[in-house]
Amino acid sequence: DAMVIQNPRYQVTQFGKPVTLSCSQTLNHNVMYWYQQKSSQAPKLLFHYYDKDFNNEADTPDNFQSRRPNTSFCFLDIRSPGLGDAAMYLCATSRVRGDEQFFGPGTRLTVL
């Protein structure tokens, strides 16, 4: 089945220690998104790629970076995680911007 895969499902890191979350897709979609979701809140868009074109949201902290080496993979890098970065991180894809988004199961990040 075509799908969006996120690894790992659970990630524990230490305060200030860089961490990378990964997302892959078999849908061959042009657009890949990264969201941060804290408990009982809506997903907050961090950035998205339309093909190789990177689009950062205005309020996304510089601590968050992303890479998309090819159509299938996208990475979220948190350079110096703080306690406030503990959250669920969701990856999603869509054929074009504004179209239906397909979500991965998420990676729950814990910062100690």
Place this chain on the structure above:
Amino acid sequence: AQSVTQLDSQVPVFEEAPVELRCNYSSSVSVYLFWYVQYPNQGLQLLLKYLSGSTLVKGINGFEAEFNKSQTSFHLRKPSVHISDTAEYFCAVSQSGNTPLVFGKGTRLSVIA
């Protein structure tokens, strides 16, 4: 810029009763509208979407929604809920498919046995 308002943060309802989850959006242009469901510790799953055409949209798990342009609403309904419908529900809008989705704050549906 478009925005989405989900009027109820929590909706408790008894099993087999009907439910309506309300969603209003603000946009001056044509929009696409979506409802997603999120179960604990999972990603979001699409329930249904409105792109154009018939204003009554049927989705998975017996849910439906009606697009009302004059009231800028896209309320989600189900005639008889089950315990398994307990989850968080998000309404989302995009500007005619040209912009990323904007999500509402969510409505937590709790079905009581």
